[in-house]
Amino acid sequence: MLASGAGAMNRGGGSLARRKSGLMVWDLGVRLFHWALVISFALAAYTGFLGPRNWLNLHLIAGIAAGALVIFRLVWGWLGSRYARFHSFPLSPAAMKAHLAAIIAEYRQAEQRHPGSQRLGAPPRHHPEAGHNPLGAAMVYALLLAIALTVLTGAVALGGVVKQGPLAFLVSFDLGLLIRDLHQVLAIALLCMVGAHLAGVIFESRREKINLAAAMITGRKPIPGAATPEPHQAARPGMAAIVLLVLAAAIVPATIALARLPGRGVPPATLDPIYAKECGACHFAYPPSLAPAAVWISMMEGLDRHFGENADLDATTAAHIRDYLTANAAEKWDTRPAHLFRQRDPADPLRITATPFWQRLHRQLPEALFKLPAVGAKGACNACHRDAGTGRFDPQSILVPPILVPTEARP
Amino acid sequence: MIISRLMQRRVRRSAFILLLLTAPTALAMAAAGTAQQQVLDQYAQQAKTADAGFNGFSADRGKAFFLAQSAAGHGDTPSCSTCHTTDPRQMGHTRAGKEINPMALSRTPDRFGDINKTEKWFARNCDTVLGRACTPREKGDFITYMVGL
Numbered sequence: 001m002l003a004s005g006a007g008a009m010n011r012g013g014g015s016l017a018r019r020k021s022g023l024m025v026w027d028l029g030v031r032l033f034h035w036a037l038v039i040s041f042a043l044a045a046y047t048g049f050l051g052p053r054n055w056l057n058l059h060l061i062a063g064i065a066a067g068a069l070v071i072f073r074l075v076w077g078w079l080g081s082r083y084a085r086f087h088s089f090p091l092s093p094a095a096m097k098a099h100l101a102a103i104i105a106e107y108r109q110a111e112q113r114h115p116g117s118q119r120l121g122a123p124p125r126h127h128p129e130a131g132h133n134p135l136g137a138a139m140v141y142a143l144l145l146a147i148a149l150t151v152l153t154g155a156v157a158l159g160g161v162v163k164q165g166p167l168a169f170l171v172s173f174d175l176g177l178l179i180r181d182l183h184q185v186l187a188i189a190l191l192c193m194v195g196a197h198l199a200g201v202i203f204e205s206r207r208e209k210i211n212l213a214a215a216m217i218t219g220r221k222p223i224p225g226a227a228t229p230e231p232h233q234a235a236r237p238g239m240a241a242i243v244l245l246v247l248a249a250a251i252v253p254a255t256i257a258l259a260r261l262p263g264r265g266v267p268p269a270t271l272d273p274i275y276a277k278e279c280g281a282c283h284f285a286y287p288p289s290l291a292p293a294a295v296w297i298s299m300m301e302g303l304d305r306h307f308g309e310n311a312d313l314d315a316t317t318a319a320h321i322r323d324y325l326t327a328n329a330a331e332k333w334d335t336r337p338a339h340l341f342r343q344r345d346p347a348d349p350l351r352i353t354a355t356p357f358w359q360r361l362h363r364q365l366p367e368a369l370f371k372l373p374a375v376g377a378k379g380a381c382n383a384c385h386r387d388a389g390t391g392r393f394d395p396q397s398i399l400v401p402p403i404l405v406p407t408e409a410r411p
Numbered sequence: 412m413i414i415s416r417l418m419q420r421r422v423r424r425s426a427f428i429l430l431l432l433t434a435p436t437a438l439a440m441a442a443a444g445t446a447q448q449q450v451l452d453q454y455a456q457q458a459k460t461a462d463a464g465f466n467g468f469s470a471d472r473g474k475a476f477f478l479a480q481s482a483a484g485h486g487d488t489p490s491c492s493t494c495h496t497t498d499p500r501q502m503g504h505t506r507a508g509k510e511i512n513p514m515a516l517s518r519t520p521d522r523f524g525d526i527n528k529t530e531k532w533f534a535r536n537c538d539t540v541l542g543r544a545c546t547p548r549e550k551g552d553f554i555t556y557m558v559g560l
Contacts, residue, residue, distance in 0.1 A: 283507030308487040308506070310538040314531075376508020383508065 265334020473556025
């Protein structure tokens, strides 16, 4: 037992030594970049596709990290060490074709030697790639481009739809929605590309008999015939740090300054005091941007039959409130609630919780939630949307009170 | 000797401070009392005009009125107690989920002190619960019940 254990340790030590003796291909910058990108991509994909809406901040952190990593990689492709540099792996359709042809030729040779066998014959290759093979290089550029586009479309969608971030002052809701669709298409494409990247790594690892995933951890590839010293290009981390600092000094303050500008078509955060007092006496004072003017007018005309109660006001107060509501109705604003609450239920046009949008977004919530003392009723938006009074309804402001019987009354 | 004199002085001083602190509250309560009394006087006058045999408001009638069930209203709120609960000293809840301060004067000292506000809510809620306006006697009974709680 002891002896075999010692043997295993020796073997382990031996393989480590072999790895150490391999050619240093991926410098620390490339490796840190790669695994940090794996983490941020996984987090962004999880929070984007599966996470609840109020995890948006995690999604934003992941997206910002991915964007920063792409910028780092662009700088490192210029100032990194030999195999990190873009000119060491040019995008070359001719080389890609040749690479594919070589793979097909290997299959043909294997077929001739062992008819019927699908195993790769793997005849000794004269030039196993030290850095990226031509197909891998193309994938690197495709991934960098797709991630950059996903981050940019995400920022546009965030600005237009959620009215947050550096583009909130600029992007309309309609454009934001369109770009959000593009963001989602890009995200799905990225998932496919990551799958293809993994398949390529597995395929080439078996073909070249080199563990390429391990190489991305250790940085070394045990390449036969690589003992011949190659013209080495050292990384210039100092220069890279200066370039990155200059970029950060330009991008970060500009982004923060833009994000502080008032959002395009975002209503003021405070309500008319008379409206807030009179209407807020019985219910959450709905910001006027949550209903179109026509709804507010019929609401004010039917105050004596207001959702099953008489809510009459004196004529002066009623006129003041009607003017305020119609002047600030949904048509005037560009927020997501202002757009989506314009569609009303024809059978119950005045009721916000009857709108198709409200129904769709709250369908998974159990009926018992709305009966909690902390909530009280479906129309108490501010019980969960802590910023409901502003009319913004930011995803990050959602805080649903805990409910002990979550399965009760679920459809 | 000195200590006990000091203690005496301290006691006297704290009594004085206590008086200073409580005097405005007591004054406010007395003022509130008169405000409610003025509202009640107005309803009493109206009640006398409507019915010559009117002989004062009754907290018991007010309580019965508060707890009564009616089928003539808008339907969702058959009683005052639907929203205000059967104990007016408790917080109530509107159907829209908003809390209502207790109706009892002991819990909400400015209740029924403003005739316009009082009239606004009687006009709304009598129609909602009963499907009609309340009589001056009903209003006075209701307030008398709440003032005494």
